[in-house]
Amino acid sequence: xxxxxxxxxxxxxxxxxxxxxxxxxxxxxxxxxxxxxxxxxxxxxxxxxxxxxxxxxxxxxxxxxxxxxxxxxxxxxxxxxxxxxxxxxxxxxxxxxxxxxxxxxxxxxxxxxxxxxxxxxxxxxxxxxxxxxxxxxxxxxxxxxxxxxxxxxxxxxxxxxxxxxxxxxxxxxxxxxxxxxxxxxxxxxxxxxxxxxxxxxxxxxxxxxxxxxxxxxxxxxxxxxxxxxxxxxxxxxxxxxxxxxxxxxxxxxxxxxxxxxxxxxxxxxxxxxxxxxxxxxxxxxxxxxxxxxxxxxxxxxxxxxxxxxxxxxxxxxxxxxxxxxxxxxxxxxxxxxxxxxxxxxxxxxxxxxxxxxxxx
Amino acid sequence: xxxxxxxxxxxxxxxxxxxxxxxxxxxxxxxxxxxxxxxxxxxxxxxxxxxxxxxxxxxxxxxxxxxxxxxxxxxxxxxxxxxxxxxxxxxxxxxxxxxxxxxxxxxxxxxxxxxxxxxxxxxxxxxxxxxxxxxxxxxxxxxxxxxxxxxxxxxxxxxxxxxxxxxxxxxxxxxxxxxxxxxxxxxxxxxxxxxxxxxxxxxxxxxxxxxxxxxxxxxxxxxxxxxxxxxxxxxxxxxxxxxxxxxxxxxxxxxxxxxxxxxxxxxxxxxxxxxxxxxxxxxxxxxxxxxxxxxxxxxxxxxxxxxxxxxxxxxxxxxxxxxxxxxxxxxxxxxxxxxxxxxxxxxxxxxxxxxxxxxxxxxxxxxxxxxxxxxxxxxxxxxxxxxxxxxxxxxxxxxxxxxxxxxxxxxxxxxxxxxxxxxxxxxxxxxxxxxxxxxxxxxxxxxxxxxxxxxxxxxxxxxxxxxxxxxxxxxxxxxxxxxxxxxxxxxxxxxxxxxxxxxxx
Numbered sequence: 001x002x003x004x005x006x007x008x009x010x011x012x013x014x015x016x017x018x019x020x021x022x023x024x025x026x027x028x029x030x031x032x033x034x035x036x037x038x039x040x041x042x043x044x045x046x047x048x049x050x051x052x053x054x055x056x057x058x059x060x061x062x063x064x065x066x067x068x069x070x071x072x073x074x075x076x077x078x079x080x081x082x083x084x085x086x087x088x089x090x091x092x093x094x095x096x097x098x099x100x101x102x103x104x105x106x107x108x109x110x111x112x113x114x115x116x117x118x119x120x121x122x123x124x125x126x127x128x129x130x131x132x133x134x135x136x137x138x139x140x141x142x143x144x145x146x147x148x149x150x151x152x153x154x155x156x157x158x159x160x161x162x163x164x165x166x167x168x169x170x171x172x173x174x175x176x177x178x179x180x181x182x183x184x185x186x187x188x189x190x191x192x193x194x195x196x197x198x199x200x201x202x203x204x205x206x207x208x209x210x211x212x213x214x215x216x217x218x219x220x221x222x223x224x225x226x227x228x229x230x231x232x233x234x235x236x237x238x239x240x241x242x243x244x245x246x247x248x249x250x251x252x253x254x255x256x257x258x259x260x261x262x263x264x265x266x267x268x269x270x271x272x273x274x275x276x277x278x279x280x281x282x283x284x285x286x287x288x289x290x291x292x293x294x295x296x297x298x299x300x301x302x303x304x305x306x307x308x309x310x311x312x313x314x315x316x317x318x319x320x321x322x323x324x325x326x327x328x329x330x331x332x333x334x335x336x337x338x339x340x341x342x343x344x345x346x347x348x349x350x351x352x353x354x355x356x357x358x359x360x
Numbered sequence: 361x362x363x364x365x366x367x368x369x370x371x372x373x374x375x376x377x378x379x380x381x382x383x384x385x386x387x388x389x390x391x392x393x394x395x396x397x398x399x400x401x402x403x404x405x406x407x408x409x410x411x412x413x414x415x416x417x418x419x420x421x422x423x424x425x426x427x428x429x430x431x432x433x434x435x436x437x438x439x440x441x442x443x444x445x446x447x448x449x450x451x452x453x454x455x456x457x458x459x460x461x462x463x464x465x466x467x468x469x470x471x472x473x474x475x476x477x478x479x480x481x482x483x484x485x486x487x488x489x490x491x492x493x494x495x496x497x498x499x500x501x502x503x504x505x506x507x508x509x510x511x512x513x514x515x516x517x518x519x520x521x522x523x524x525x526x527x528x529x530x531x532x533x534x535x536x537x538x539x540x541x542x543x544x545x546x547x548x549x550x551x552x553x554x555x556x557x558x559x560x561x562x563x564x565x566x567x568x569x570x571x572x573x574x575x576x577x578x579x580x581x582x583x584x585x586x587x588x589x590x591x592x593x594x595x596x597x598x599x600x601x602x603x604x605x606x607x608x609x610x611x612x613x614x615x616x617x618x619x620x621x622x623x624x625x626x627x628x629x630x631x632x633x634x635x636x637x638x639x640x641x642x643x644x645x646x647x648x649x650x651x652x653x654x655x656x657x658x659x660x661x662x663x664x665x666x667x668x669x670x671x672x673x674x675x676x677x678x679x680x681x682x683x684x685x686x687x688x689x690x691x692x693x694x695x696x697x698x699x700x701x702x703x704x705x706x707x708x709x710x711x712x713x714x715x716x717x718x719x720x721x722x723x724x725x726x727x728x729x730x731x732x733x734x735x736x737x738x739x740x741x742x743x744x745x746x747x748x749x750x751x752x753x754x755x756x757x758x759x760x761x762x763x764x765x766x767x768x769x770x771x772x773x774x775x776x777x778x779x780x781x782x783x784x785x786x787x788x789x790x791x792x793x794x795x796x797x798x799x800x801x802x803x804x805x806x807x808x809x810x811x812x813x814x815x816x817x818x819x820x821x822x823x824x825x826x827x828x829x830x831x832x833x834x835x836x837x838x839x840x841x842x843x844x845x846x847x848x849x850x851x852x853x854x855x856x857x858x859x860x861x862x863x864x865x
Contacts, residue, residue, distance in 0.1 A: 009375075219729050224715060232705040237663050238696060239716040240685035 006347040016345045021291050021298070024337035025051075025305060031337075032330050036322070046320050050312030050330060062197040063311045064304060066269060069206040070095070070261040070281045072303035075288035076213045076296045077257030083217070083294050085230040086250035090136065090151025091258040092282025093158040094129035098259025099266040100161065101128025103181060103273040106188035106266075107170060113187035121188060121263055129259015130252045132158065137251040141244040147251065159278055166273055180274040190268040202264035207300065209257065214296035226250060258282060284310075287335045306331065362425030364389045364548040365410070365517055370419035372405050379405040380416070381572045387517065387565075392539060392549045394559040394580060397569035398592055398791040403552050406569070407519050410550070411443045412436040424516075434465055442510030443519040448502050450494045457490040460509050480511050484538045499648055500531035507538065518542065519550045524558060525817065528648060529852035536562050554592070555820075556585035570594055593792045602803050608827075609639030610675075612811035613692075613780045618671045618680075620655045620664050628652040630659060630835040637780070637811035637828075642802065643840060644826030645815045648855050652835035653784060653815050654697065660782045660813070661694030662687040674780055689720055691779035695769055695786065697815075699762065703769045706758030710750060711735045713757050714742070714772055721776045738775070746771035747797065763790040770798050774805055781805060784815040799825055819851060831855055 029047045037043030054060040074091050081088045088094075101124040109117055135154060139145040163179070172182040190200040217223035229236040229246040237243065261281065266273055288306050292298030313327030363386040372380040380402045387393045397403045408414045410421065412430035420427055423439055430436050433443070450459050461473055468476075477490050486504045494502060503523065510518055520539070524532045539549055539562065551563055559566055559580045566580040568591045576591050614636050620629040630652045637643045647653060658664040660672065662684035669678035679687050684694075696702045704713045714735045719725050724734045739753035746767045750760055757765055770786060786802065787795035802825065806812050815832075816822050822829060823843060830840040831854035838854050 219732075221719070221725055221728050221730060224712070224730060228705055228708070228716065231707045232701045234698070234702045235705045235716065238661065238684065238694075238702055240662075240683060240688070242683075 005350050006343070007350045008347055009345075013345065018293065020341035020345055021293065021302070021338060024291070024334050024341055027337045028330055028333045031333060035329075036326070041322060042320055046316050046322055046326065049316040049319055049322075050309055050327070052312075053315050054308045054311040060311050060315070062194070062199050064307045065199050065203045067307035067310045068303040069202045070265055071285050071288050071306050072206040072300055073202075073209050073261040073264070074258045074282055074285035075292060075299040075303055076210050077254035078285055078289040079292060079294040079296060079299055080213065080217060080226055081250040081254040082289055083230045084226040084246050084250040085233070086247050086254075087148045088133065088136070088151050088251055088254045089148050089286065090133070090153075090155045090282070091254060091285055092278060092280065093151065093155030094132045094255040094258035095262040095265075095282045096155070096158040096162060096278055097132040098125035098129035098262030099273065099277055100158075100165065100262075101125055101259065102263035102266055103165075103170070103184075106184045107181060109188070110182070110185050113185055115187070117185075117187040118190070118267065121267060122260065125259045125263025126256045127259070129262060130256040132259070133251040133255020134248075137248045140247055140251075147247075151251075155282070162273065162277060163275055166275055170273065172272075181272045183272045184267065188267060189271055190264065198269070200264075200268040202261075202268050205260075205264065206303070209260070210296045210300050217296060222249070258285075284331065287331055287338075290335065290338055305334075309334075361389060363387060363422070364391075364424060365550075366422040366425075367406075367410075368420050368422070370406065370409060370416045370421070372402075372409060372414065373417050374405075378572050380409075382419070383569070383572075383574050384419075385567045385574060385577055387548045387550060389516070389548055390543050390546045391565060392543050392551055392563045394563035394566040395550055395552045395569065396554065396556075396559060396566050396588065396592060398554060401569040401592075402572040403569055404521070405572075407443070407521065407550065407552060410436070411441060411519060437465060437513055437515075440514070440516035441519065442513055442515035442517070444503070444506045444510055444521065444523060446522045446525065448506055450502055450505060452495040453493065455491050455493050456488055456497075456505050459494060459505060460490075460512070463509050464512070476512060477508060480508050484511065484541055485534075486538060499650065500527050500534075503527070503535070511542075515547060517548045517550060519552070521552045522554075523551075524553065524555060525649075528855045529819075529848055532558070556580075556588050559588070560585065568592055589792060601800065606640060606807070606827075608641045609809060611636045612639045612641075612675060613637040613813070614673045614676075615660070616671055616673075617668075618656075618659055618666070620659050628655060628835050630655045630832075630837070633832075633835075633837045635830060635837060635840050637813060639779075639809045639811055640806050641828060642806050642812045642814060642826045644822035644829045644843065645813065645832055645837070646819060646822050646829060646851055646855060647815075647817065647832035649817055651832050653832060655835065656832065656837075657694060657696055657782060657784045657815060660692070661696070662692075663696075685720060688717065688778075693717065693721075693773040693776055693778035693781050695773055695781075695783040697784040697788065699765050699769060700758065704757040704765060707756060709754050709756055710743070710760075710768060711739045711753040713768075714739045714753075718772060718776055721778075739772075742768055742771040742775055745775065746801070747794075763794050766790050767794050767798065770801065774801050777805075777808070778810060780811045780813075782813040782815070785818075786814060786816070787818070787821060795821075819848065 029051055033043040033047045036046045054064055074095060078088060078091055102121040105121045105124045132154060136147040136150040139150050140147045166179045166181060170181045172180055174182065190202060193199055193201055193204065225241045225246055228239060229241055229243060233243055266277065270277060284306055288299055288302045291305065292302035309327050309330050313324065316322040316326065317324055366386040368384040370380050370383045383406060395403050405414065409416045412432045412435055421430065428439065457470065457474055457477065460477060461470060474490055481487060486508055488501060488504050523535060527535065543549055553559055563580050566578055567574060568576045568588065570592060580588065616634055618633040619631045622629045628651060633656060635643065659666060662682060665683060666672065666680035669680045671680040673679065674690055674692060677690065679690055700706045711732065715724055715730055718738060722734065722738055724731050736753045742748065743750055748768045748771065749764045760768065773781060786798050790798065802812055814822065814825060826843045828840045829843045829846055831838040831851060833855060
């Protein structure tokens with residue numbers, strides 16, 4: 001019987017490290033085409049609609065920007081935390097809490113807002129997301145509770161909080177019984193930056209956030225701290241970086257950015273808080289962070305690729321009759337191929353001789 | 361009579377390194393044969409192929425005259441090859457008997473096994489109670505378990521990999537007695553070491569490897585330690601130039617009743633450690649591994665935060681409560697034992713590794729931003745001054761060999777001109793040429809007025825390097841005395857502490 005073993009490469013190739021995401025996308029397209037053909041759809045057509053139509057059809061470009069913006073903002077935050085080996089899986093919850101905090105400001109100042117309303121909402125969104133991420137940080141640093149579990153479970157609690165708020169205290173009195181808040185006043189809505197489109201101020205903000213994060217991560221002591229704690233915690237301690245402080249910073253920063261994305265979504269496309277506000281941006285951003293090589297600049301491109309699958313998925317629903325879950329299948333395949341590719345960049349597959357007795 | 365083991369043309373290629381290149385030599389029955397070479401010379405690779413852990417790419421192994429293929433260690437044991445590794449594989453919570461039973465290929469009833477163990481122990485004077493738990497045993501006693509385990513299989517060849525690196529001088533003598541007795545009974549021994557005086561005392565033949573190639577097979581009794589060392593490194597050996605009759609300055613580093621808490625199950629804390637190092641002085645701290653050296657280094661560097669301000673003072677200033685960054689600002693630099701992952705980050709470039717410890721002392725940070733140009737310049741200086749074999753400041757630390765990484769790390773700290781430098785195992789795994797360079801740099805730093813603490817398990821190194829010497833045992837430090845006032849026996853007894861007397865009884 002043939003046996004294989006993974007052997008660590010001496011120095012992983014830099015080229016391969018950046019080629020893997022591209023290869024993952026290509027493999028996803030090929031395998032996706034095969035799978036959907038096998039179950040009786042037009043597989044090649046599905047891949048074309050999902051990956052190409054959003055790019056070739058200029059009407060879809062504004063959708064791409066609007067979908068990519070929250071993914072990029074949340075993905076940038078996660079890429080910072082993951083660099084430090086802090087596994088915040090609950091960005092969805094922090095995104096929701098940011099959206100709720102911003103909603104609270106919008107409702108409380110309804111009818112008496114001004115130019116300051118949006119900045120205050122933004123601060124509230126950032127604070128809401130950071131505060132929610134502080135819970136896993138506190139549990140991890142004080143009681144050594146794994147942040148993966150706590151941040152994930154807190155997401156489900158935050159979803160229930162939306163349901164409660166939009167059904168009782170924040171329910172729109174003129175909403176004819178619909179569980180949703182009233183539409184925000186115009187001072188509490190994000191301005192459109194391109195007239196005649198749906199592109200709102202959140203799109204340029206996302207790009208600015210990524211650029212600033214890239215600069216900080218590559219040039220500052222803060223970025224160095226995140227990277228060194230993630231790469232070698234023992235060496236980080238030797239270099240004078242506290243592990244607990246790093247966990248706090250990583251969770252607060254990623255929570256704050258998720259909260260900011262929540263605020264931009266509620267004040268942008270949604271214009272009010274509804275039970276359908278959680279759209280899994282927080283979870284999809286995990287794929288975005290990895291696809292972007294945990295590098296804020298890479299996250300911009302990864303965010304756009306993910307947005308393509310969302311927009312293309314909707315196209316394929318109408319043109320080919322593909323189920324909406326197909327988008328999820330494509331996204332999951334992309335993460336799978338990416339992680340598998342990463343292993344092969346760091347390790348080589350080696351054939352080993354089968355075990356046996358001594359031959360004299 | 362055929363040779364017990366004969367290697368001809370053994371070759372093993374790893375990515376980027378030819379670990380063994382056409383190595384051929386023979387071990388006679390009953391011979392104690394030394395395999396000598398620096399770290400990275402290919403000794404371990406060679407014995408791993410003999411013991412079946414790796415397969416050679418080319419070449420032939422003959423066992424008692426018959427060509428064999430050894431696919432795995434089990435097959436090697438079946439042939440009659442036993443091996444005692446440098447790192448033991450023992451379960452701390454189990455007894456001696458249980459540990460041996462777990463390592464046996466064949467299932468033997470425990471009563472019968474115990475009888476056989478007692479017989480082997482009796483024959484070779486390896487006295488040990490089979491019912492004691494391993495956790496209560498000293499390192500020397502643990503090694504005896506591994507030897508007994510190998511001897512139970514009646515080996516015709518016993519491979520010992522660096523067996524004395526963890527032993528006190530007295531334990532080394534006991535081990536040699538056992539090995540000589542085994543050899544007298546016809547068992548061949550392949551003895552891997554780089555300690556030349558041991559090889560002169562013990563071995564009949566020495567095979568010297570350098571860079572994967574066999575350079576000489578000689579009779580160690582006819583050679584001097586120096587001539588063998590020069591064959592090993594391939595060039596002439598440099599001596600440490602140490603100005604005679606140096607005088608020390610004011611007390612620089614004063615440690616007063618320093619203690620740490622026990623953090624993990626296997627952590628050995630320090631208690632009541634007191635010593636003084638003057639400007640210009642090198643204090644050596646000897647001791648068998650695992651006697652609190654790690655805790656001492658972490659407590660001095662600041663990785664373990666202290667509870668008393670004045671437990672550690674530099675020039676009279678209490679720094680006991682400060683963290684590593686603050687201590688570095690006050691002139692205390694440290695180098696821990698573990699290089700990759702502790703003293704350096706393998707995935708980072710050397711320039712980024714310089715930022716790790718030199719950022720504050722050398723002004724590499726301005727307004728929270730890293731001045732990467734300054735980091736590159738300083739790293740380039742370290743590479744040049746310490747002859748680090750690296751492509752440049754952008755090479756990752758992980759791509760350097762162990763010895764070169766150690767040179768870089770030592771250089772990174774020494775060129776910061778710390779007023780106090782604490783280093784652990786400064787030349788562990790470093791070739792003799794590089795070790796001499798590191799030693800000279802430490803002596804020069806002391807001559808310039810710094811106080812230096814060297815924690816090491818290598819007595820030769822400490823005796824050559826230190827002005828004063830103290831011994832650590834079970835977390836307690838002996839009084840420091842001038843190094844010339846110690847005899848080797850005395851150091852050995854202090855290293856053994858309570859355990860040593862127990863083992864000798």
